[in-house]
Amino acid sequence: MVYEIRSSEKTNQLFENWDETIVWSALQGIMGKMYVTDPVNPCSAIIISGDFCFLAGLESRELACCESLWNSGGFKIMVPRNAEWERTIEEVYGERARRTVRYAMKKEKDVFDRRKLEGIVDALSGEYKLQLIDEGIYGQCRASGWAVDLVSQFENYEAYKQLGLGIAVLKDGTIVSGASSYSRYKDGIEIEIDTREDYRRMGLASVCGAKLILECQERKLYPSWDAQNLWSVALAEKLGYHFSHEYTAYEVWNSGYSFTGCTG
DSSP, rough: OEESOOOOOOTTTTTTTTHHHHHHHHHHHSSEEEEEEEESOSEEEEETTTEEEEEEEEHHHHHTTOOGGGGGEEEEEESSSSSHHHHHHHHHHHHGGEEEEEEEEEOTTOOOHHHHHHHHHTTOOTTSSEOOOOHHHHHHHHOOOGGGGGTSSSSSSSHHHOOOOOOEEEEEEEEEEEEEEEEEEEEEEEEEEEGGGGGTHHHHHHHHHHHHHHHHHHOOOOOEEESHHHHHHHHHHHHTEEEEEEEEEEEEEOEEEHHHSOOO
């Protein structure tokens, strides 16, 4: 049986020293959900937030395939804490799980060159407008396939206004690039950057990222960055981050597939 738990008191040890802000966010009770198979003395746990799932403690097939994983769609990025979890993911999902590498950036508070970031922002062409994500832009993002992840973890604008923070590049009033909080934890945000396909390779992502970092500094928030690919690593390093390490993740598709014996 799979149980959702609200308090992290009994799961903190399982996720101890995991340097991932989405994990911190769930443990702090801000965003995300936690599931265990034993609510009294858990030895296995998963955290689900948006497209991400972090699996800790002893491997558990029951948690790896629980229905709660798929309540918000048929795709997940599963991040296993150890090799046993890796094997379980591969056994449960088979060809539906694609093993991949992601790139963690160091979390260093005083590495950003404010003058350099301001220079990147100031280089934005006059044909564009740069502004904070307000209610109107939030609505544009929700209605747009490519931009939805900029705000998708906040169920409405009021939630985004309270916890989120984002920057948009507008062309004729329409968002064409943005940087925003994918998630929020006590001391900062996890950055999400997206650009409309026909506006890529124009430097807009750099502008959005630089401006969001500056806005975070004004609010004493840390702008955490986790890179999906080497292009994202290069962009992060351009903005002042330093590479930390690679880690294993699985991109898992579950569309049209159901499991027996797994309840949530």
